[in-house]
Amino acid sequence: MPSHTEENYLKAIYKLSEEQPGVEVSTNRIAEVLQTRPASVTDMLRRLGEKGLLHYERYRGVSLTHDGRRVALLTIRKHRLWEVFLVNKLGFNWDEVHEVAEEMEHLQSPLLMRRLDEFLSFPQLDPHGDPIPAEDGAIVRPQHRLVSDLQPGEEGTVMAVKNTSVPFLRYLDKAGLSLGAKIEVLDKIAFDNSLEIRINDNKVTLISHEISCNLFVAD
Amino acid sequence: MPSHTEENYLKAIYKLSEEQPGVEVSTNRIAEVLQTRPASVTDMLRRLGEKGLLHYERYRGVSLTHDGRRVALLTIRKHRLWEVFLVNKLGFNWDEVHEVAEEMEHLQSPLLMRRLDEFLSFPQLDPHGDPIPAEDGAIVRPQHRLVSDLQPGEEGTVMAVKNTSVPFLRYLDKAGLSLGAKIEVLDKIAFDNSLEIRINDNKVTLISHEISCNLFVAD
DNA sequence: CCAAAGTGCCCAGTCACACCGAGGAAAATT
DNA sequence: AATTTTCCTCGGTGTGACTGGGCACTTTGG
CATH class of the missing domain: 1.10.10.10 (Winged helix-like DNA-binding domain superfamily/Winged helix DNA-binding domain)
Structure with missing residues (x-):
C-alpha cells in the first residue's frame, strides 16, 4: 500500500512524463513541481525504485514501471x-x-x-x-488542441483546461469560457500572440497567450 | 490540525468517558481499545495534554477539555x-x-x-x-434501552446497535432484527439470561444475552 | 576534445510521529 | 501494612520524509 507521499510522487512523475513523451523525467523538475529539494527527490526515487515502481538509474532520469504507472x-x-x-x-x-x-x-x-x-x-x-x-x-x-494553436478563421468547442488554479477558472467563468463554449478565432495579434475571439456566436473578446495555451478545444 | 492518530485517541477517550460518565478514563483501558501498550498511551496523553485537548494529571486518569471533546x-x-x-x-x-x-x-x-x-x-x-x-x-x-433490560411482556422497536462488528450485523440481518423491527419479549430464561422474543408480530426466536445487551429499543 | 556549467547523487544528519520494555512510583485492595 | 494493580518515566527503537553541502557525472559550447 503506497503512502500519500509516494502516490504524490508517482502522480507527478506520470504527469511530467506525459508532458514530454519519450523524455525521461528529471530530478530537478520533480523537485520543482512537488515544492521540495532535489536531495529529497533522489531519496524518494531510490525508495520507489527499490519497490519496483520506477526504473531508477542514477544520472539517467526516471521512468515508471508498469506497477508505478498503475499506481499513478x-x-x-x-x-x-x-x-x-x-x-x-x-x-x-x-x-x-x-x-x-x-x-x-x-x-x-x-x-x-x-x-x-x-x-x-x-x-x-x-x-x-x-x-x-x-x-x-x-x-x-483526448483529441483536442490548444486554443493557442488555432489560426484566425478556425473554431472549436472548449473541451478541457490545462491549468486548474482558482484564478484561472474564475476568469473563465467570468469570461463565459466554461466547458462547452464555442470559440471562433477572429484575429491573432503577432506582437504578444493574444487572440481576438468570438464566444458562442456572440461576444467578442481578447484573450492573452497565457490564457489560450491553457485552454483546449475540439471541433 | 490533529493527526489521524490523535483523532483516534480522542475519539476512543470520548467513547470510553461516555460509557461510564463521571469516571475518569484509565490508561490501560485506552491501550486495550486502541490495541497498543500503556506506555504508548501515556506518551500520547502527555502530548494531547500539552496541546490542551485533555486534562492529564499523572495517576489521575484523563478527561477531555472542551477543545478535545470538540475534536472527538x-x-x-x-x-x-x-x-x-x-x-x-x-x-x-x-x-x-x-x-x-x-x-x-x-x-x-x-x-x-x-x-x-x-x-x-x-x-x-x-x-x-x-x-x-x-x-x-x-x-x-438517544432515549433507548437495552433489550437485555426488558422484562417479559414489554415491547419496543429496534433503534440502534451497540456493536458494529460484521458477524453481529450479519446475524441481525439474518434474524430479521434490523433497525425498525418490532420486538416483544415473551420469556426470559433465568439460567443464561437469554430471551424468547416475537419479531414483527410474527416469528418467535430465542436470542442470547450476548445479543440482547448489544441491541437498543425504544417504544 | 576539453573545460565550464549544469545536473544529480550521496552522506550524514534533522525532525516529527508513534511505538515500546523495564523498572520503579503511586494508588487501590485486602 | 502488605500486596497487587496501575501507570509513569526513562531511554530507546523505527519509519517516513526532508535537507545542506560536497562531490561525481553529463552536457554543452567553444
Whole structure:
C-alpha cells in the first residue's frame, strides 16, 4: 500500500512524463513541481525504485514501471472521480474541488471507488475535461488542441483546461469560457500572440497567450 | 490540525468517558481499545495534554477539555455522515461501512462535511442508529434501552446497535432484527439470561444475552 | 576534445510521529 | 501494612520524509 507521499510522487512523475513523451523525467523538475529539494527527490526515487515502481538509474532520469504507472493512474482516477462527485453531487464549483480531491485521492478502498464510479454513472471526464482512467489503468487520450494553436478563421468547442488554479477558472467563468463554449478565432495579434475571439456566436473578446495555451478545444 | 492518530485517541477517550460518565478514563483501558501498550498511551496523553485537548494529571486518569471533546465529536460526526453516505447513496450494507468510514473520518475539509450533510438531507442518525453530532459538537443523547433490560411482556422497536462488528450485523440481518423491527419479549430464561422474543408480530426466536445487551429499543 | 556549467547523487544528519520494555512510583485492595 | 494493580518515566527503537553541502557525472559550447 503506497503512502500519500509516494502516490504524490508517482502522480507527478506520470504527469511530467506525459508532458514530454519519450523524455525521461528529471530530478530537478520533480523537485520543482512537488515544492521540495532535489536531495529529497533522489531519496524518494531510490525508495520507489527499490519497490519496483520506477526504473531508477542514477544520472539517467526516471521512468515508471508498469506497477508505478498503475499506481499513478489509479491515484488520478480517484482524484478525478472525487472531483466529479464534488461538482455533480455536492454542488461545488469547478474552482473549489482541487484541494479537497487532493486529500480524497489517497483513500484506499477499491470497493469504495467502484461503488462511487457506479453512483456517478461511470463518468468519462472530470469537471475540467480530463479523462478518468479505468480501474485497470486504461485511459483515453483526448483529441483536442490548444486554443493557442488555432489560426484566425478556425473554431472549436472548449473541451478541457490545462491549468486548474482558482484564478484561472474564475476568469473563465467570468469570461463565459466554461466547458462547452464555442470559440471562433477572429484575429491573432503577432506582437504578444493574444487572440481576438468570438464566444458562442456572440461576444467578442481578447484573450492573452497565457490564457489560450491553457485552454483546449475540439471541433 | 490533529493527526489521524490523535483523532483516534480522542475519539476512543470520548467513547470510553461516555460509557461510564463521571469516571475518569484509565490508561490501560485506552491501550486495550486502541490495541497498543500503556506506555504508548501515556506518551500520547502527555502530548494531547500539552496541546490542551485533555486534562492529564499523572495517576489521575484523563478527561477531555472542551477543545478535545470538540475534536472527538467532529471526528464522530465525520465518521457517521460518511456511513450514511455509503449506505444511502452508494448502496453499501450496514456491515460493510465501518472500516471505510474509519479512513474517511480523517478528511479535513469542513466545507466538504457541510455540503455532504446537506446532500444527505441533514440526517440525525447513522445506519447503526447512533446520533450524528452537529457541526458545533451538539449531540442528542438517544432515549433507548437495552433489550437485555426488558422484562417479559414489554415491547419496543429496534433503534440502534451497540456493536458494529460484521458477524453481529450479519446475524441481525439474518434474524430479521434490523433497525425498525418490532420486538416483544415473551420469556426470559433465568439460567443464561437469554430471551424468547416475537419479531414483527410474527416469528418467535430465542436470542442470547450476548445479543440482547448489544441491541437498543425504544417504544 | 576539453573545460565550464549544469545536473544529480550521496552522506550524514534533522525532525516529527508513534511505538515500546523495564523498572520503579503511586494508588487501590485486602 | 502488605500486596497487587496501575501507570509513569526513562531511554530507546523505527519509519517516513526532508535537507545542506560536497562531490561525481553529463552536457554543452567553444
